[in-house]
Amino acid sequence: MASSLSTVTIEEIGAAATGPLWLQLYVFKDRGISADLVQRGRAAGCRAVCRTVSVPVQGNRERDARNGFKLPEGLDMANFRGLVQERMPDRRGTEPTSGLDRLVSEQFDASLTWDAVDWLRGIAGMPVVLKGIMTREDARLAVQHGVSAVVVSNHGGRQLEGAWPTSRALRDVVEGVEGKIPVRVDGGIRRGGDVLREIALGATAVQIGRPYLWGLAAGGQRGVERVVELLVSDLKRAMALTGCPSLRDVDTGLLAG
Numbered sequence: 001m002a003s004s005l006s007t008v009t010i011e012e013i014g015a016a017a018t019g020p021l022w023l024q025l026y027v028f029k030d031r032g033i034s035a036d037l038v039q040r041g042r043a044a045g046c047r048a049v050c051r052t053v054s055v056p057v058q059g060n061r062e063r064d065a066r067n068g069f070k071l072p073e074g075l076d077m078a079n080f081r082g083l084v085q086e087r088m089p090d091r092r093g094t095e096p097t098s099g100l101d102r103l104v105s106e107q108f109d110a111s112l113t114w115d116a117v118d119w120l121r122g123i124a125g126m127p128v129v130l131k132g133i134m135t136r137e138d139a140r141l142a143v144q145h146g147v148s149a150v151v152v153s154n155h156g157g158r159q160l161e162g163a164w165p166t167s168r169a170l171r172d173v174v175e176g177v178e179g180k181i182p183v184r185v186d187g188g189i190r191r192g193g194d195v196l197r198e199i200a201l202g203a204t205a206v207q208i209g210r211p212y213l214w215g216l217a218a219g220g221q222r223g224v225e226r227v228v229e230l231l232v233s234d235l236k237r238a239m240a241l242t243g244c245p246s247l248r249d250v251d252t253g254l255l256a257g
């Protein structure tokens, strides 16, 4: 899944991708910017658009503020060149603030409701997925609004202090969708056993964020490939150790209590 805020364009990612590609979407106050990106994503070969709903406003990231976080020299938000300030706004005066925080508060639409999901379905021309669903009620509403899948996510615990762990929220969301749409989950998937647990709790698939970045930092492309290899081999080991020849054999019977 390619982020809206990626440092290479969706066209470059589409040209390089060999597997199924999804576009992750943040909705800007200027909806034209988001609509244009969705259209570009479709043209670049994206098969779904995944609207993130866990960032109506930015979480209180004190380290980012203290460090005045912004994109380093040589990197920009490539999809938005010429549209928004693509290197993130500068710190204002001496007030501690991160560029990302200012981007979110100045550009993202914090007032979106379910109408915006209907709007996105109307313009997307491809399946719409919501990432950041954490409650049974929102899961039901997602189904009612014609969403094709949901991702249970608390944004890696980086938005709301004290938010439920996603494994806990997953059970409610799975009940809420009543088997009508797939439920994926992210947050803290680091080992094969983590994948098994989420599948046993009813997830159709898991998503992974930070491990790819750690692999990239440690070893570039090879580092990312190694992260995937380690996760796959660890998953196979966990399946063997629990007597599950296929993921279809994984069910709640694996869980204690």
Ligand SMILES: Cc1cc2nc3c(=O)[nH]c(=O)nc-3n(C[C@H](O)[C@H](O)[C@H](O)COP(=O)(O)O)c2cc1C
Pocket (backbone or CB within 6 Å): 003, 004, 005, 024, 052, 131, 153, 154, 155, 156, 157, 186, 187, 188, 189, 207, 208, 209, 210, 211
């Ligand atoms: C550096 C960083 C950047 C992220 N950027 C985005 C983003 O642009 N869009 C999004 O939906 N989630 C973003 N996330 C959240 C991840 O998609 C994911 O929900 C979260 O990291 C939890 O998974 P993990 O524990 O495997 O990292 C970002 C996370 C990190 C750490």
